[in-house]
Amino acid sequence: TIILTGHVTKEGSIAGPRVLEHMVDTVLYFEGEKDSPLRILRSVKNRFAATDEIGIFEMTGRGLISVEEATGLFLDGKPENVPGSAVSAVLEGSRPLLVEIQALTVKSNYGSPIRMSQGLDRSRLIMLMAAAEKKTGIDLSAMDAYVNVTGGMKIKETSVDLAVLAALLSSVRDEPAAADAVIVGEVGLTGEIRSVARMSESLEEAFRAGWTRFIVPASAQAKLRRFEKNKDVKVYYVSELNEAFDLIFSKEERP
Numbered sequence: 001t002i003i004l005t006g007h008v009t010k011e012g013s014i015a016g017p018r019v020l021e022h023m024v025d026t027v028l029y030f031e032g033e034k035d036s037p038l039r040i041l042r043s044v045k046n047r048f049a050a051t052d053e054i055g056i057f058e059m060t061g062r063g064l065i066s067v068e069e070a071t072g073l074f075l076d077g078k079p080e081n082v083p084g085s086a087v088s089a090v091l092e093g094s095r096p097l098l099v100e101i102q103a104l105t106v107k108s109n110y111g112s113p114i115r116m117s118q119g120l121d122r123s124r125l126i127m128l129m130a131a132a133e134k135k136t137g138i139d140l141s142a143m144d145a146y147v148n149v150t151g152g153m154k155i156k157e158t159s160v161d162l163a164v165l166a167a168l169l170s171s172v173r174d175e176p177a178a179a180d181a182v183i184v185g186e187v188g189l190t191g192e193i194r195s196v197a198r199m200s201e202s203l204e205e206a207f208r209a210g211w212t213r214f215i216v217p218a219s220a221q222a223k224l225r226r227f228e229k230n231k232d233v234k235v236y237y238v239s240e241l242n243e244a245f246d247l248i249f250s251k252e253e254r255p
Contacts, residue, residue: 008029036151084168099155117147120160125147127189128164157196161187184203185244
């Protein structure tokens with residue numbers, strides 16, 4: 001076995017000619033934040049297997065230890081009842097994971113407001129904010145927006161769309177979301193909430209991690225009938241942004 005180590009640019013791609021990627025059988029990225037003990041091993045090229053699986057490891061005094069139960073691992077240290085925070089579920093390969101989305105909005109001091117994201121595609125963030133402003137009437141044009149996926153995760157799935165907007169609105173209103181729930185759903189340009197793939201698996205894993213409240217797209221209701229039979233589970237179905245925000249910030253749902 002021969003392991004070659006290459007330099008990675010600020011954009012996250014291998015620097016220099018692409019010959020290094022072409023000549024090898026597998027390209028692995030070893031990711032993680034310097035202030036977190038968690039490390040993610042991600043394959044972006046693999047001649048022998050799938051590239052959508054990840055390995056999660058914890059850096060300890062004895063070296064790297066594989067993490068088997070990683071569902072709620074990225075929620076360690078999550079603050080309770082604070083504005084600008086929402087929890088969502090994503091699939092990394094075959095592994096459902098819970099992630100915390102944090103958002104901060106402040107009055108902009110520049111002609112063009114800042115849109116900055118960590119762990120989330122910036123173009124996607126801009127599009128989501130535009131859809132929310134159009135459909136809900138919330139003015140975000142004079143605010144800088146910062147969004148972060150905690151734990152160093154980089155998310156490409158659209159299942160966190162609704163959670164991102166919930167965290168942003170929570171920051172704008174400066175009040176925590178009333179419903180302490182896992183929020184899952186893709187947001188379309190017309191403000192509709194769309195279902196995502198393998199949602200029942202993600203919700204089952206979140207339920208085993210101790211979560212009992214879930215806000216999901218109304219179009220997924222037929223797929224979640226069996227899941228709803230679990231004791232103490234409450235699933236709230238929403239079909240568009242205004243309906244979702246009314247539920248997320250409902251006074252009746254505040255613990």
